[in-house]
Amino acid sequence: MWSPFHPLHLVLGLIVWAAWFVAMYGGLSVVCSVAPPAPALGARTWINAALLALTAVITALLLIQGWRCWRASAPAGEGSPNQRFIGRVAAGAYLLTAVSTLMIGLPVIVLPPCL
Amino acid sequence: MTDHINPRNEELHQRFEAVWGKLPGWGTLAAVNHTTIGVRFMVTGMAFFLFGGLLAMLMRTQLALPGQDIIGPEVYNQLFTMHGTVMMFLFAIPVLEGLAMYLVPKMLGSRDLVFPRISSLGYYCYLFGGLIIVFSLALGIAPSSGWFMYTPLTDATYSPGRGPDFWLLGITFVEISAISAGVELVVSILRSRASGMSLGKMPIFCWYILGMSLMIIFGFPPLVLASILLELERAAGMVFFSVAGGGDPLLWQHLFWMFGHPEVYILFLPAAGIVSTLIPVFAGRPLVGYRWIVLSIILMGFISFGLWVHHMFTVGIPQLAQAFFSVASMLVAVPTAIQLFAWLATLWTGRVVYNLPMLWIFGFLVVFVCGGLTGVMLALVPFNWQVHDTHFVVAHMHYVLVGGMLFPLIAGFYYWLPHFSGRMPSERFGRWGFWLTFGGFNLTFLLMHLTGLLGMPRRIYTYEAGLGWDWLNLLSSVGGFVMAMGVAMLIVDFALHFRFGRRAGENPWHADTLEWATTMPASSYNFVSLPDIRSRHPLWDDPQLPHSIAAGEHGLADIDHIRRETWGTDAVTGEVREILHLPSNSWLPLQAALLIALLCISLLLRIYPLALFATIAALLILLRWSWHNGAHPRAAPVTGNEPAAPSLHSRTCDGPGLWGMVVTLMANGTLYASLLFGWFYLWTAAPQWSVPEEGPIALWPLLASGLLLSTAALPYRSALAELRMGGDRRLQSRLWTAAGLGLGHVALLLWVLLGASLAPQTLAHDAVLCVMLIYLLLHSGLAVILTALQALRVRCGYVGRKLPYEPVVLWPFWLYTLGVFWLGFVAFILLPMAWGDA
Amino acid sequence: MVIIPLLMAGCAGPFSTLDPAGPSASAVAGLWWGMFAAATAVLLAVVGLWLYAAGRTQRELNRKELNSELPNSERLDGERLSREKFSDEQAVRIHRRWIIGGGLILPVTAIVLLLTFGIPVGHNMLPLPVKEEVLRIDVTGHQWWWQVNYPDGGVELRDELHIPAGVAVDLYLTSADVVHSFWVPRLGGKLDMLPGRTNILRLRADEPGTYRGQCAEFCGLHHAHMQFTVTAHSAADFAAWLAEARTDD
Numbered sequence A: 001m002w003s004p005f006h007p008l009h010l011v012l013g014l015i016v017w018a019a020w021f022v023a024m025y026g027g028l029s030v031v032c033s034v035a036p037p038a039p040a041l042g043a044r045t046w047i048n049a050a051l052l053a054l055t056a057v058i059t060a061l062l063l064i065q066g067w068r069c070w071r072a073s074a075p076a077g078e079g080s081p082n083q084r085f086i087g088r089v090a091a092g093a094y095l096l097t098a099v100s101t102l103m104i105g106l107p108v109i110v111l112p113p114c115l
Numbered sequence B: 001m002t003d004h005i006n007p008r009n010e011e012l013h014q015r016f017e018a019v020w021g022k023l024p025g026w027g028t029l030a031a032v033n034h035t036t037i038g039v040r041f042m043v044t045g046m047a048f049f050l051f052g053g054l055l056a057m058l059m060r061t062q063l064a065l066p067g068q069d070i071i072g073p074e075v076y077n078q079l080f081t082m083h084g085t086v087m088m089f090l091f092a093i094p095v096l097e098g099l100a101m102y103l104v105p106k107m108l109g110s111r112d113l114v115f116p117r118i119s120s121l122g123y124y125c126y127l128f129g130g131l132i133i134v135f136s137l138a139l140g141i142a143p144s145s146g147w148f149m150y151t152p153l154t155d156a157t158y159s160p161g162r163g164p165d166f167w168l169l170g171i172t173f174v175e176i177s178a179i180s181a182g183v184e185l186v187v188s189i190l191r192s193r194a195s196g197m198s199l200g201k202m203p204i205f206c207w208y209i210l211g212m213s214l215m216i217i218f219g220f221p222p223l224v225l226a227s228i229l230l231e232l233e234r235a236a237g238m239v240f241f242s243v244a245g246g247g248d249p250l251l252w253q254h255l256f257w258m259f260g261h262p263e264v265y266i267l268f269l270p271a272a273g274i275v276s277t278l279i280p281v282f283a284g285r286p287l288v289g290y291r292w293i294v295l296s297i298i299l300m301g302f303i304s305f306g307l308w309v310h311h312m313f314t315v316g317i318p319q320l321a322q323a324f325f326s327v328a329s330m331l332v333a334v335p336t337a338i339q340l341f342a343w344l345a346t347l348w349t350g351r352v353v354y355n356l357p358m359l360w361i362f363g364f365l366v367v368f369v370c371g372g373l374t375g376v377m378l379a380l381v382p383f384n385w386q387v388h389d390t391h392f393v394v395a396h397m398h399y400v401l402v403g404g405m406l407f408p409l410i411a412g413f414y415y416w417l418p419h420f421s422g423r424m425p426s427e428r429f430g431r432w433g434f435w436l437t438f439g440g441f442n443l444t445f446l447l448m449h450l451t452g453l454l455g456m457p458r459r460i461y462t463y464e465a466g467l468g469w470d471w472l473n474l475l476s477s478v479g480g481f482v483m484a485m486g487v488a489m490l491i492v493d494f495a496l497h498f499r500f501g502r503r504a505g506e507n508p509w510h511a512d513t514l515e516w517a518t519t520m521p522a523s524s525y526n527f528v529s530l531p532d533i534r535s536r537h538p539l540w541d542d543p544q545l546p547h548s549i550a551a552g553e554h555g556l557a558d559i560d561h562i563r564r565e566t567w568g569t570d571a572v573t574g575e576v577r578e579i580l581h582l583p584s585n586s587w588l589p590l591q592a593a594l595l596i597a598l599l600c601i602s603l604l605l606r607i608y609p610l611a612l613f614a615t616i617a618a619l620l621i622l623l624r625w626s627w628h629n630g631a632h633p634r635a636a637p638v639t640g641n642e643p644a645a646p647s648l649h650s651r652t653c654d655g656p657g658l659w660g661m662v663v664t665l666m667a668n669g670t671l672y673a674s675l676l677f678g679w680f681y682l683w684t685a686a687p688q689w690s691v692p693e694e695g696p697i698a699l700w701p702l703l704a705s706g707l708l709l710s711t712a713a714l715p716y717r718s719a720l721a722e723l724r725m726g727g728d729r730r731l732q733s734r735l736w737t738a739a740g741l742g743l744g745h746v747a748l749l750l751w752v753l754l755g756a757s758l759a760p761q762t763l764a765h766d767a768v769l770c771v772m773l774i775y776l777l778l779h780s781g782l783a784v785i786l787t788a789l790q791a792l793r794v795r796c797g798y799v800g801r802k803l804p805y806e807p808v809v810l811w812p813f814w815l816y817t818l819g820v821f822w823l824g825f826v827a828f829i830l831l832p833m834a835w836g837d838a
Numbered sequence C: 001m002v003i004i005p006l007l008m009a010g011c012a013g014p015f016s017t018l019d020p021a022g023p024s025a026s027a028v029a030g031l032w033w034g035m036f037a038a039a040t041a042v043l044l045a046v047v048g049l050w051l052y053a054a055g056r057t058q059r060e061l062n063r064k065e066l067n068s069e070l071p072n073s074e075r076l077d078g079e080r081l082s083r084e085k086f087s088d089e090q091a092v093r094i095h096r097r098w099i100i101g102g103g104l105i106l107p108v109t110a111i112v113l114l115l116t117f118g119i120p121v122g123h124n125m126l127p128l129p130v131k132e133e134v135l136r137i138d139v140t141g142h143q144w145w146w147q148v149n150y151p152d153g154g155v156e157l158r159d160e161l162h163i164p165a166g167v168a169v170d171l172y173l174t175s176a177d178v179v180h181s182f183w184v185p186r187l188g189g190k191l192d193m194l195p196g197r198t199n200i201l202r203l204r205a206d207e208p209g210t211y212r213g214q215c216a217e218f219c220g221l222h223h224a225h226m227q228f229t230v231t232a233h234s235a236a237d238f239a240a241w242l243a244e245a246r247t248d249d
Helices: A009-034 A046-072 A081-109 B007-020 B025-030 B034-063 B073-108 B116-138 B163-191 B204-236 B249-283 B290-306 B319-331 B333-349 B356-379 B381-387 B391-421 B427-453 B470-500 B545-550 B588-605 B608-627 B656-685 B699-724 B731-755 B764-796 B805-837 C003-011 C023-063 C072-085 C088-125 C235-248
Strands: B564-569 B576-582 C135-142 C145-150 C155-158 C160-164 C168-175 C180-183 C191-193 C199-204 C209-215 C227-233
Touching (some): A009 A046, A009 A081, A009 B319, A009 B656, B034 B116, B073 B116, B073 B163, B073 B249, B116 B163, B163 B588, B204 B249, B204 B656, B249 B290, B249 B333, B249 B356, B249 B391, B249 B656, B290 B319, B290 C088, B319 B356, B319 C088, B333 B356, B333 C023, B333 C088, B356 B381, B356 B391, B356 B427, B356 C023, B381 C088, B391 B427, B391 B470, B427 B470, B588 B608, B656 B764, B656 B805, B699 B731, B699 B805, B731 B764, C023 C199, C135 C160, C135 C191, C155 C160, C155 C235, C160 C168, C160 C235, C168 C191, C191 C199, C227 C235
Parallel strands (some): C135 C168, C160 C227
Antiparallel strands (some): B564 B576, C145 C155, C168 C199, C180 C191, C180 C209
């Protein structure tokens, strides 16, 4: 793994988020057009479960990365002020991205997939 | 010219002016300097603003009373279409980009943007494109299907006139300008800051502009693609959006809103940047929560791309998918709220001066927060089903755009007025202007929320009496005219201040950022010497900085070489890496823009031979443009006494050109990704999608052409590796080999295209394939031409061992061409075969 | 006390979403009033806070009987004062409090609340499978009129729908030309009519009566006049109407 101070960390979490978002919307749309589960099942379908699992994994990944950046950029750490700036902002970005991922993903618990 | 120039260094300033100044007389049209171009963008944008406002006045006149017939539906539909189009594309984006172009180099402590001729080209494309669009209204054949141009209403069947063509071609033309300015701003912010200005020390406004520019890079291409496809459907009968044949009108809606929603945040970010710049100055306190604000800019930039479907909640998308977009739309409130409360905390801990710019900032706050709250309401799907496409949305949108963009912009204009004129604004007239605009605006649009809840849909030219809408509409119209008076007052105030305003002293607002270290009005070169910047607030920490800059005590104060020079710095740390030498006044941008305008007009008139001529001529001009680069006598010819460390950028392997190429390819890649999206979307969702039984494209010749292209890249790559090692053995012959093999690929690919049994006018499947093949062909063709050009430059001695710059710039284009070919081969050819077999 | 009936009267109207006559429209009107109250409170709070924040140092200075009319050039004194009042650590604490409280906790709480109320409302409007038979009506949008078919009854109408009151009906919406949008504001939300697709909108009128509808998606020249009526009958009246309409054909 490369340095937690790399400027790419500022956007990496959100790039992962964007890919996840496309996978959620695209995956759902494809399943609904190819093999829609019966509406009577409500929200208890395999596609809901798969989307929820994906959400959980991505959220966890983002949180781990965020924690890594945060720890590395502690005031007592080894980074220069410029590196600490990037580390701090990146940690915040990972954290808020994780929150967004979780919140956007949660409706799969209650809503049927294809109605 | 103000005080910091004393006679002692007057002579130095005159020598700088001789190098950086405009040509006399008509020569001003050849100007490329960011100060000149930025002001031109803003003035032109304001002219379009007044025009768009005039259209709004006509609409409010028609709607003032029920059952009026002052303006019939034909004209009314043109009016609201043009109002939206002009305000969005010809006013909001260009004005903000103009302000950014004007300010960014000054705030970063550099002398110009990194691609000055692109600034000029962008301006002319914008001007000509805008005039073409507006001209259609004068002819009475303006587009009349709404600024969102939904198909099938805009296709050849339901809009047989030329209106939609004006929109599609004109807007695409204007977007060249927006995207090129976006590329230029990104690279300038990352690569040409003051020495030592690390990312964390950058003025916050530049972070906002960086965010805005990157959003333009990724936000505009989907609309460019959609416009090209719709124009092909209209002019050549290809099928993309009509159901028969396997198209889908919803594809247009998706592509349009993939642009359309980020667009709102593209407008909001720079305006919020103005707010974040002004509040600390008038609170006398550094901005609280700089890192939080950077964080929220990044978040906003991304999350706003995940909202587009909230414009399409009523088209019948599954509710779970709608929920994703609904939550994402609400989540965008988080970065907005972070900024609002950071501003609040700055005011809280500072001591606020009440003056005209702050008045507009407070106006912004009230109006924008209100618009934001109704935005969260609209993100709630069931509520959206009721008020979508009613006047509630009209009200919401104007609260967000006028509150979130126009008010901060005017605050910014007042704040930076001394910069343009050297004089201070007057308080009294300005206050009248504010209260009339603010009051009129709220009267018009606050009531409109209720009009919408009472069921009045958008875009109707009249309504019957007694539906409960009468008095609301009348008051809205009255408010509209009050607001118009306010705007008129502002214009009078601006105009008078140039004549009667009090002379501005040095740094009149006690601001902290570097743009106030220039002379007022600003000189063409901004700074005679370029200082080291290690603080976010250079002018607060060293109030004497303007004097030491003007006295030439800092870097790059030498002008004997008569090059336009500024620092090229590291993207993260801001340490100096090379000296950028920038092009001087040039007619090429104007010539290129005129030829592109000719192309646009000939496509409108459907005179295709003329269009072909204009394309080739424009290409030749652009090639000439790239010929005047690097060591060419018109740029930076090799001389005996060149600076060694840092060296001139064209003597290095990493300069702004490479960054510009990569950023441009990001925009281009987004266009390609949109095409891929369209392909998969139609494949899975189009109601009558059908696939021809036989694959229409010959597989093996296509594969062979791909292998030829890959082989062509090899000699290029080894030439490049050698250049990077500092050698140029067989450089020219390797480049010629690459160009030759590439030409073979182009010929083979063209043969495949011509030999394919495609029926793009009956099948969407074939139409998309056709566009994809032409896209590949254009890219590999361009790679060949540009490689041949480099080979010629080696022969002329402009490229070589000591001048490795340009082949390095071109290499990402080769990689991109290879990438899109093989990706296309897999996605458009192999995947459907596998799918079909399964 | 006087205001409320006035307000209610102001909200009436043949196209008013605030004068609901069916469960979907009622639920949304309820959401609206709730959101309106909350949003007004937030707006007032934020603007009030800003005004208070902007004025507080000034007031403090006035209280200390310092010259409140400092000329512009001496503003730096005020700046020094405000810096003395807040050390940088204090400023950091203050901004953490505001940014985390107002920027994170406030919007996230609001979103969670909104979704808790909003998602069930949206869910109940869906054409979910139900036990009893639901009347199906096909509506096709044309430039600029509505073609209405009763597939079970062989009845075709133009610009008017007849439905039984008190029970749900499913409207199968499509378009013959451009995009239109079917909307009866007093009964429920709108749904687009797209060429090549069929969308299903479930509506219910609580009471017999006539409700007006209109096209909500811009569809060309005469979009403003593309309207229709929905007449809800009691069960017996509807059966009689249907029988009569059949014999007319």
